Amino acid sequence: MHTFSTTVTRRALLMLIAAALALLGIVATSGWLADSTRQFSGSVSRMTSLRVAAGTLLSQLQDAEIGQRGYLLTEDRQYLKPYETATTAVDTTIARLHDLAGGNTDALRIVDRLAVLAADKREELAQTIALMEAGRRDEALAVVRTGRGMMLMDDARRSLADLITPADAQLDTQLSTLIGQARASGWVANLGGLFIVLVVGGAVWIAFRYAQDLMRAQSAIQALNDSLEQRVSERTKELQRANDEIQRFAYIVSHDLRAPLVNVMGFTGEFEAGLASVRAHLDRQPADGDDAVASEARRAVAEDMPEAIGFIRASTSKMDRLINAILALSRQGGRTLNPEPVAMRALLESVVASFRHQAGEQHCTIDIEGHLPVLVSDRLALEQVFGNLLDNAIKYLDPARTGRIAIRGRVEDGRLVFDVVDNGRGIPPQDHERIFELFRRSGVQDRPGEGIGLAYVRTLIRRLQGEVAVESVPGQGSVFRISLPRSLTQLSEKHAHDA
Known part of the structure; x- marks a missing residue:
């Protein structure tokens, strides 16, 4: 056709x-x-x-x-x-x-x-x-x-x-x-x-x-539509089962990974305790009569083995954070959203207040500009989204200038658009999409993090039937732009009806 x-x-x-x-x-x-x-x-x-x-x-x-x-x-x-x-x-x-x-x-x-x-x-x-x-x-x-x-x-x-x-x-x-x-x-x-x-x-x-062929095509479409609802319902159930399986798989994998990780962390502690005993024993022995083997043993106990234990602990800590991130994402996918009227200015003032101390240490100002609309959406998800964006903005400020972060909102084409604007380091154009991928980061890695926050933000925004994007110029700053529907309830009902 x-x-x-x-x-x-x-x-x-x-x-x-x-x-x-x-x-x-x-x-x-x-x-x-x-x-x-x-x-x-x-x-x-x-x-x-x-x-x-x-x-x-x-x-x-x-x-x-x-x-x-x-x-x-x-x-x-x-x-x-x-x-x-x-x-x-x-x-x-x-x-x-x-x-x-x-x-x-x-x-x-x-x-x-x-x-x-x-x-x-x-x-x-x-x-x-x-x-x-x-x-x-x-x-x-x-x-x-x-x-x-x-x-x-x-x-x-x-x-x-x-x-x-x-x-x-x-x-x-x-x-x-x-x-x-x-x-x-x-x-x-x-x-x-x-x-x-x-x-x-x-x-x-x-x-x-064309009209004749169109009428024949419409007849064929009508015939397909007669059984469409049943097929959509079956596909929806299949997708839901697949999603549940993915979440269970993520939970099981995370649980199975945590078990050997706990063992590694435990045995590392025992290894560290045993090393302390060996070091104490060597410290009681006079060093004057040491041969080459004894000197090498002292050096290993004093330098090499503590350094290796430090690497092991750093790796296990990182692995633990990654497992927690996977669990958080899997739990988020299964959480039921609770749409309710949300006054965005009050919500953002509460989120900003939680970052006042962190922003003060960085000599950074955070402003909420203009009139912000009320929308019907999930309050907890919105708090997590803007919390992650503010945390990122403060973390990657440019130390060469006073930090400034602004949050703005407006209505555009029937949707609500929010901008989180900063004058930080900026992001290269080739990384504008990459930063939203899980465990991917951009620029010099001189700040703590695992590359999870923005992936988490995109997951939440998509569950809220929205989109998030970034505009950024290295050395000037970034604008994270969020587009959301006025009412998550109405949109969710529409999708349910279409399904």
């Missing part, structure tokens, strides 16, 4: 990626077409403005010429109003054409030519009007009859045609290109839409198959 679910997920993901790529292609094509349309619209606007400006220039020149001819025929200055308006506006129109030509060299050349033609035309018109105003009407008409003004207008029309014709051709080319792009975009959109429909159909088909 897991393999099929993974396959379905992979196929659905591939289809979604394919659909996304198709949609991205459609969007990209639409964007490309929109950009082309925008560019075409800009060209249309510019070319339209160019055509309008060109027509305006021609109209202005024609208006000026009409005004000039009306004045020459009637000698009425009212006919000069169109001339004066047109000649004033010509410069503005030519400047507009120059701006619309932009960076087109050919168009700029034509506009410059139009500016020259317009200037010549205005000069010709101004000359005839000036002659007419001077009363030299025949001379003014003679200038008109030369046909120079008509040639200038014809040249201006041709130049305007040269300016407009390429613009129209460019617009036609761009329009053809835009139409082709629109067709291509339409094909892409249609094919992409069809592809997306196929992808969606495939996804629906895969989902339908």
